[in-house]
Amino acid sequence: MKDYTSYSVEDFIIDDDFVRWVKFGDLEEFWTEFMAEHPGKRDEIEEAIGFLKMFDDEGAVLTPDTVANLQQQITDRIDIPVSAATVHEIVRARTRRTYAFAYAAAVSLILLVTAAWWRFNPGVAAETHTAVSLQEPYPTGSLMEHVVPKGVRSRITLADGTQVWLNADSRMQYARDFMSGDTREVYLQGEAFFDVKPDPSRPFIVHIHDVEIRVLGTAFNVKGYAEDSRIEATLVHGKISIEGDVYEDVTLAANQRAILMKEEKGLVVENNVETDTYTAWRRGILVFDDQPLYEILPILERTFNVTIHTEDAYALDCRFTAKIRNKSLEEVLELFRTSDTIGYTIAGKDVYIKGSFCNDLP
Template sequence: MIDQDKFVELLSRYQRGDCTEQEKAVLESWLTFGHFDGPVYDDQVLDEKITRISDRLPLRKETSTRKIKLSRVIYIAASFAAIFIAVWVYNTRKNRGEMLLPTTTEIVAQIEPGKDQAFILLSDGRRVAVEDAESGLLALESGVKVTKSPSGEITYEVGISEKANPNTYNTIETPRGGQFRVNLPDGTKVWLNAASSLKFSTALSTVKERRIALNGEAYFEVTKDPDRPFIVKSGNQEVEVLGTKFNVSAYSEETNMKTTLVEGAVKVTSGSIKKQLKPDQQAIVSKSITIKPVVTEVELAWKNGDFNLESDDFRTVMRKISRWYDVEIEYDHSAPVDLELGGKIARSKSLASILRIMEATGDVRFKIEGRRIIVTK
């Protein structure tokens, strides 16, 4: 196991900017999965966290400067025991000649995180790639203008003198590795996560029931209208609101559908079961409907640019990574099933960076083959 002198040297080299990628991943992994919660985004944040940890470490009141420094080293060593182990594992594997993830960086360097991209399927059958389209008017059909803002947002507008056709439907689709934001005809704002689709009437601002269909995950900020309920249909679940903020996760590969309420009130219906949600509650729909309290910031991490690892099991996290980076996940017989993770990781990181952080825990290994990730112990 690494001794105190080597550990202090590791910290010193990080502060000088001389750490290797593997050593930085060890530090970053501990900060992500260790005692301190919060996101790890870049070197500046990592540096601030190390400074915070050092500043919080207690010092014994010794008269000797040498004793004070030694005491500090001992406390640092005790607090960072997890890093000792991780670095020791790294050095041991390196000495044995085992393949470590950083040696495959060049293979996965081209696998970058997802980005803003979507397709619009118009009622006449045309499919518009929003990412490639210029800003301005994208389509005009049945009295509805579809425009793209300079920031890339899509907005549906019904002309004052126009009357939209309630039987005209559009679908917004995000591919794997994509996300997008759209303003619906009634003014409702929607954030679509990767591999999701939203189907709606272009007359959403005038129909009696604002009914839409969702596959995948989306966050909604619904325009209030007490006379016209807003209904999200996903599989065997319906979420009905009048005006509120909420998130629906309804991917077909997940065993449950989840609706998380941020503010207002929603009614979740599945079959003959109906439940009312209050803010900071989540409805989980499987064979029945279960209501539980949640931290909304955790559930909405994806919208805010993070993977939050606190509320999901390991394989759910890997499915999220699969959708966001558009990669295939495969598990061998030794792969962990109940690996517990914690903290947050920015979705803006490259795939190699994400996997390094997770692998540095010492509990999981990854082998990269093209766009396929093989998970092992």
């Protein structure tokens, strides 16, 4: 009997039963019960899932973007302080032996992930296993920036201990001297979940578009892609205040959600929301609650790194409720089919959909 309570992230990644669960949903009941009984292992399990999901597509290879993202997560795990003001100096100050160990750990973990995933993807041709070189991810200048491409999620630990999960096609910036001021400030484009380390003397501020979200110590989700018509903030626990020049200031309590309309400059607060609906993406789960297709398709595009084309304008108003985990793009498209008259073609990074997704629209 395996003792999963003693497993590390790396142990989960190379465990056959764990990989089958992430890939195919095997033993779903066992893993659901395990996480419920051992909440202290949830972070490690979610991190292992995040690594494995990077190779969820059958054609997934070690592209530069994927490796850069994976390397960033690995450097976070081996405690290279990527958010410090003197990253280069700190790295150079480490002994040659320590740096060599960190580099070897990064390479080894990449190999573990790819080996575990390809073991369950025998159809991937050997010639698609692209070799790449590792590059230092540290930018120059006064800002640190984490960029997460489409098809990938990332988890980051900031210098103050705050944990940030960045969703696909998102980026976050913050000053190299993040810890030196009276506030802790980050700039977000896209979607992120923040578990903020409490520090009453230094509020944590998230800037997104023309809005500021100010917290002391709490957990919340923020969504506001450039193409979105609104900004959404969902509070899991704690308290946050939302401020903006053109919006009414508002303070959220646990299980509240604020929706800020960009064009109308309006604000709506929802009470007693099911927060997991808006945060499950951290665990690789897509949750749609009576949402129109015009909101769902951009999420699928970011999740699977594709562009989806529809020929039926009415189809975008079709509404769906679904909870999706460990599904390929083809499986997800099949879930949204409502009749045999719907067809789709996948050509590289483009998906072409013909027919209507629902029959109750003109």
